[in-house]
Amino acid sequence: MSMQNKPQMVEAVMFFSERGGICKEMLFPEFEALLDGVVNMPEFADQQMRVAFVLINPRLLIKSAVFFYLDFDENGAPDTGWNIPLQHLAERAGRGPDLGAGPIRLACRSQCPVSWHQMHLWDPSLAPGQNDLVLLRDVVKRNLLGLLIEDDASQALAPERLQMASEDKWYAADPAQESADKAAEQAAEKVDQEQRQKAAQLIKQQRLRIASLSQQHEEELAKLKLLNDEQSKNLQAQIHGLHQALRQQEELNSSLKAQLAAQAASIQTSREEMTEQLRTLERQGRSESDLVRAQLESELQAKIASAVVEYKEQIAIRDVELAYRKEQDSQLLQEIERLKRERNELAGQSGDQILERLAKLGVVFVVYHPGAGHLTIALQDIARYQDNPMAYVSAKCFVSEEQYRQWLGHYQQPSCEAKLPSGERCAIPIDRIDTPSRFTLGDSNCCARHKASSRLRTVS
Incomplete structure (x- = not known):
């Protein structure tokens, strides 16, 4: 007789896409193989993915959920430094909404049992029409992972677990009245209990949503405050730079004004000196122009004599070069005549003579x-x-x-x-x-x- 596989609690991991749906499902052993580097996920390359760890019972109902981030490198390999204890967080997490099997245990950013892991978790959306918990519940119900399901018949109580009342209580004095009263009382208690459970669940869900929104508002406020501080620092730096530039410009203007005044005084002095010099030159102009003319003529004669001597030397050098070239030409002509004679001698010898x-x-x-x-x-x-x-x-x-x-x-x-x-x-x-x-x-x-x-x- 072969043993049959019995349905049992299953751990699974769900990946959320940027559009809000679930794009990947896998069992927890497959997720561990991914973390160990056995396989990669190229479709998640260079992304930070939103992931949910869920504990599923044999009736395909969620018992626990942990919402966390996972970074992938450019090759699709997960972050090697990732070390969140998912099973521990799922066991220690606080209560969340009822997804069909009673209130689940929920670990997220606004409800994290281990504070130093809070920054690596994220809050699911609970908005109507975009409820991530409802999305998880529906995806698990579709059972694309092929989990073993427990039949509804197995939920019935076994005969040995039924308790039988004593024989003297089988019949009541007024069976119809007593059964009606008891049924009405049980129905009222049941309705009251269901209303209390629904109210408690709704309050719990609203508290979780309020905590999530508060956390989001605090993060946004912190970001705005940080951005405001940075902008204030930049503006202060710009104001300080403008003040400093204005001070430097004022100093430069005063310096330029002083330089202009000094230059104006110097120009006035120079103008007066030039006027005096012009008057002096006018008096001495004639005599000096005669001296300059005589000096220029003597210098011109000296330059002409020097140029004539230089050209004569160059002509003598050219004469020597021409004589040397004539001698070379005569030698080349003699060599040409000798080569012509040798050619005629060789041409006179016929092929038959060479063969003989x-x-x-x-x-x-x-x-x-x-x-x-x-x-x-x-x-x-x-x-x-x-x-x-x-x-x-x-x-x-x-x-x-x-x-x-x-x-x-x-x-x-x-x-x-x-x-x-x-x-x-x-x-x-x-x-x-x-x-x-x-x-x-x-x-x-x-x-x-x-x-x-x-x-x-x-x-x-």
Whole structure:
């Protein structure tokens, strides 16, 4: 008999998107694997996500909830320094709204059992139509995580747990009246108890919402106060800078005024001195102009004499350079004449004379051709070989020049040269004929099939 899996309490983690919905659900072991770096979440890269840790009973009802922040780096890996004890906070948290299984245990920024973790938590929205707790309740009910559910039949009391009243109380003196009174009393107590529970739950929810709004208002007030202080400091700094600039400008203006007064006095003094000098110059002008003119003429004559001497020296240097170049030109002309004579002497020696001189020195002229091998060419046959090397070689092989050319094509590429009906060459590899005299056109350059057909055509 195999053991069946029984429904039990389950820990899960829900990720809230910026638009307000839930974009990711996972079981707590998957969340631990994410924290351990086993997997990453690239879709959350470089974001601070709002996350909720929930404890779910077998009837898909939430028992506890912890709302916290989780930062991801640019690769989608969670913050390595994150260390919030979610299970501990869920156990120690205060009461919250009833989501179907009695008041839940709720840990958030405005209701945190451990004060130093408060800054890492966030308050869920409880506004109508945007209630994050109702959103969590509905998502858990959809059971996208595939949790095991406890049947409603199992909620019924087992027979052994039922208590039976004593036999003398089975019948009442007035059964109808007593049962009616008891039913009315129980109904009134039940209605009263439900009203009290609803009122207590509503008060608790309103208190939580008031605490959340108070926390938000305090944070906004602190931010505004900090912004106001910074703006005040900036304005004070600007005012101080403007005062200092104004003081410096005033000092600069006074300094400039003093400088202008001093310059005006100096200009007046200079004007008076210049007027006196002009008068003096007018008296001495004629005599001084004559002296200056004479001095300028003497200086001009001296400069002209110096320039003439300098140009004469440059002309002498150019004459020496011209004489040196003439000598070089005559040497170059002599060298050109010598080279012309050597060229004419070399041109007078013909090619035949050069070959005869090489033959007398023991030089032998050897060439290689396929089919003939290495041939030694006599001096008297060199001209004939140069005119037609192919005819010379075919004569050495005792065949005609045409047969040697045909054999040479077969030797370089031994394949069947017969034409197929399609017009293409047969090109089947055949045995190579090494000697030109043994080569027969139409037989040596064909495969066995085309040799036979050639013979048949010949016989017919």
